[in-house]
Amino acid sequence: MSTTEVSRPAPSGPAAPRRPERRQRTFEQSNRRLKWAMLAPALLFVGAMIVFPLLFTLNLSLTDAFGAVNAKKGYVGFQNFLDALEDSRRFWPAVRRTVVFTIGAVLIETVLGLGLAMLMRKAFRGIRWVRTVLIIPLLTTPVAIGILWLLILDPTNGIANHLLETVGLPRQEFLGSVSQSLPTLMLIDVWQWTPMMTLLLLAGLSTLPDEPEEAALVDGANAWQRFRWVILPMLTTTLVTALVLRSVDALKTFDILYATKGPGGGSNFEVETLNVYSYGLTFDYQEYGLASAVLVLFTLFIIGVVVLLRRRGRKSA
């Protein structure tokens, strides 16, 4: 209901509108135009940066574009989508790795982040230092992190194996091994992104009222029971938001995988996720049609994950 409608007088026959009414209408019209004018830059930006690339990618995905984007190309319908979905050598293993990497890393980050947030909930001496140290991995660029860990974990010259030997443990191949690469990269992701989960959950915890927990304490609930039955349910909304943000980010992980394992996600494609695969199709193979189809499928997959998480979150809340 508009305030202008409330103040508008009842119609009184075909007589010409009075002056204040005319002024009011002119104001409404200019107000409407002004709104569009104010919205235009944002819409133009969204159009240029999101809508156009999406439509362009969608269009490319229906073509056999190869070599150069602006080269002659023919429409092949949904053939690229079928090719991708029938590809058990690269596409489906990449989907599996994307899911494993995301679930594994985000799960560990959530548990560790929640634990750290609970520990840091109450102020203690040196908490400011702890918080500062905690955000250092967040501030470092992923490529630098990749190179740093590559040096640390180098099977021959890296410090990690020297440390393992010092404490009597066998040397490991880490990123040089087909089987250890993905778990190692998940742990590097955990090292980098757990602080973000901690900070998000800490912010959520700081908004919770103290009374329910105090009441549970009076009723004799122990620390675990207070956490499980009082704090966790109240924290659900924050937790779901953090999970959605982090999951979408983890699904799209590229830089650290590429920096440590190179094109194709390693010699046996051992860390090739959907993002690395579509990058390779674009820049290493110049198969723009197929790459666009994989990207469209990947986008739908991400949207599906977000919808699923939000629906589960709403149910839990």
Next chain:
Amino acid sequence: MSTSSQSFSRRSFGRLAAATALAAGGAAALGACGTGGGKPSANTPLRIMAINHVWSQAIADRIEEFEDRIGRRVSMTMLTADQLSNSYNVKLNASGTDVDVMMVRALQEQLLFSHNGWLADLTGYVEGDAGFRWDDFQEAPRGRSVTGGKVLSVPVVTERPALYYRRDIVEPLGGPPTTLDAMMDMALDLSDRGDGFFGYVGRGQRNGAVSTWSSFLFSFGGAFTRDGRSTIADRDAIAAYEYYGKLLHDAGPPGATNMSLEQAMPIFAQGKAAFYIDADAIYTSFLDPAVSTVQETVGFAPFPAGPAGSKPSNVPSWSLGISEFSRLRDDAWEFIRWAAGPEMSAEIQGLGIPGARESAWSDPATLATFPTDLADAMRQGTLNGVGADRPDVLQVGRARDIVGRPLVAGILGQSVPGVARDADAEFADFLVRDNRHRES
């Protein structure tokens, strides 16, 4: 406020969004088409995209001399190989005019760039300029510069594999091996993996190792293709896969399948391996005390002979081309004429950077900076060399990924023939598709 919900109906929003998308799309497309369009002014710089390499650095140090020569400012951007390739993909897909001289890998990119129409035809320039002496370039690199009967690039840096070895360890055993069998035996004998010393180190990454392995393949009598047909599961190819796999699996460092030049080279430079085969152009890394502990003990030898003799690759690793979209084509040619001319080629080879001109190779002064045994190895490589080190296809990246699979299986200690047959079938399909693309 509620007034906004009235005027901001779903339909009008849809109309505006569609109009905005179209406007944005049009603007973006126009922007892409018109990157720096129009006539170049006297202030427009000549833009050179180059690999971050000692050759580019040497040219950058002398660029003022060239600027004076053409009376135009030069802007030189140096990137890593992957960055350079991705930059071309982005800029030239948009028909960008902000690239004039392009440094390209003739064997990796030239066919594709030619298919895309990104490289200007230099035939008239190279053949019409007597002072440039096009026939002075070595036959193998010169041959790789021609695609579809047109000269599309001019080679400036060439590479052959050299055998780097530890003189202090290998010479007491009779000197560097002259055959691949002898190298295998010595590498296995010298390897002490428990103590962190390896008989052999080399590239093991699926894609990156293919160019190094090609010399083993040729020396075993194999080839990537014959008459357009895949031959990677032929007896000779399988023998070469098995040989290289065993060498790295039994005498190489752990994690070899993750090793490219950047990982393998430091292991030899730090004195942890007896043998290392890689491009001769990187020899300075072992003579630099800042990164090498073997500057006193490193030796150089020709590529050892296999059952089919010593057949290392001899390829133009970097060449110069001109973008089809360049608006400064004559200045760009002037740059190539200057940077790849007989005088500059001799001067740069004199700095220890191997080029492609016969005149420079036959001039003792240009070879004086190379260690004597390396110069001999290089000269032998240019004599026996094969002018390829990867499949001759449009999609070189995909081909290398396929060809490299049995190599990885061998390095991991798995059985090679099965993987080679599977890769052969995949490669055969790939060659059909690649041919179709070539003809399109």
